[in-house]
Amino acid sequence: MFNQFAINSNTYHGYSLEEAIKGASEAGFTQIELAAVKDHTAHVLPDMSDDELQQIKELLNEYGMTVVGIGAHSNVMTEAGIANLIKSIDLAAYFDCPYVISATGDAHNDADVIEDDLVLAKNLEPVLKKCEDTGKMLTLETHGNNFATGVSLKKLAESLNNRVKINYDTGNVILYGDVLPYEDLETSVNEVEFIHLKDKLGANPEWNFPAIGDGNLDFNRIFTILEKGHYTGPISVEIEFTPDGPENLAEVNESVKRSINYLKSLLG
Numbered sequence: 154m155f156n157q158f159a160i161n162s163n164t165y166h167g168y169s170l171e172e173a174i175k176g177a178s179e180a181g182f183t184q185i186e187l188a189a190v191k192d193h194t195a196h197v198l199p200d201m202s203d204d205e206l207q208q209i210k211e212l213l214n215e216y217g218m219t220v221v222g223i224g225a226h227s228n229v230m231t232e233a234g235i236a237n238l239i240k241s242i243d244l245a246a247y248f249d250c251p252y253v254i255s256a257t258g259d260a261h262n263d264a265d266v267i268e269d270d271l272v273l274a275k276n277l278e279p280v281l282k283k284c285e286d287t288g289k290m291l292t293l294e295t296h297g298n299n300f301a302t303g304v305s306l307k308k309l310a311e312s313l314n315n316r317v318k319i320n321y322d323t324g325n326v327i328l329y330g331d332v333l334p335y336e337d338l339e340t341s342v343n344e345v346e347f348i349h350l351k352d353k354l355g356a357n358p359e360w361n362f363p364a365i366g367d368g369n370l371d372f373n374r375i376f377t378i379l380e381k382g383h384y385t386g387p388i389s390v391e392i393e394f395t396p397d398g399p400e401n402l403a404e405v406n407e408s409v410k411r412s413i414n415y416l417k418s419l420l421g
Contacts, residue, residue: 154376154388155420159184159221161349161391163194164409168402170196171212176406178216181413185218186389187248189225189241197223197248199240206247213248221387222252222292222347228259229276230267238291242283252347252387253289254320256296267299274313284316292320292347301330303341310344319344323370324351324362324393331357335374342382349391350375362393364408366415373419390416 160182165173170187173196177185187209188194197209213220225241228234238255245253257273258265267273277291284291293306300306303326306319319341323334330337338345352368355361365372379388392408399405 154380155416157386157388158182158350158413158416159186159387159389160409161186161188161224161389162196163188163190163224164390164392165196165405166194166393167398168405170209172402174212174216174218176402176409178218180406180410181417182390182409183217183219184221184387185213186222186224186254186387187220187244189223189244191237193226194224197244199225199237199244206244210248220248220250222250222254222389223248224254226259226294226296227255228265229255229257229273229280230265235276235280238280239283242280242287242289245289246287251288251290252292252320253284254292254294254347256294257299258297265297265299270309270312273309277313277317281314281316285314289316290318290346291316292318294320294349295322295325295330297329302326302332303334303337303345305330307341307344318346320347320349321345322349322351322391323375324353324391325349327353327357328360334370335378338375339378339382342378342384345382345384346386348379348384348386348388350388351391351393360393361395362391364392364415365390365412366419367408367411372416376420 160177227238
């Protein structure tokens, strides 16, 4: 299972992609999920020039880092969001990775209420066609006020085609869904193809995602569920700290290193 781990570059929110790649590589990561969220963590974006994208590819090669997914949060209830998601599939093709990750609403302050899943399905049609044409997979994240749990996304994924699976975020289901990621993951694991591995501290609605092993989650239990469910996809480590964020880059790097050391000790 250890070879499934990657770093989510959103862990380095507020810092450059080079700082993210360097810090994660020095900690021991060899795989990365590239954050592609405009106005939040824009380490890569669909409208970057060929030269900019080539520089990123060279940076990845320099540190021996492989891309496992493009984290392209887009509001799929808007035309702009659908257009961005379609273009983000081209990024997945450029960086030769299988997955594009998105929620159904805005990355933050998600206010949309999706009353009819058929409308959502209709909106996603061009995205899924692009996935089919390029051999990519769209994974929808447990996030926001519409699909906050694995169970809710399992029902949605099963109603769509086989180019849609679940990106299960172990912290988000607590924050947004008010459930622990045990029975919920066990119920939905057969539709999960991407994991955001987050720890959690504080009350359920509190934004507090520390280094892996510093919070309250039972990762032994989580990994047992994944193993029993024959899960083979990426496990993208994401640390989002508190609303105040980390004190400095050194704190991020130290948290990343502590996380991977904890996972190594846990998995033997």
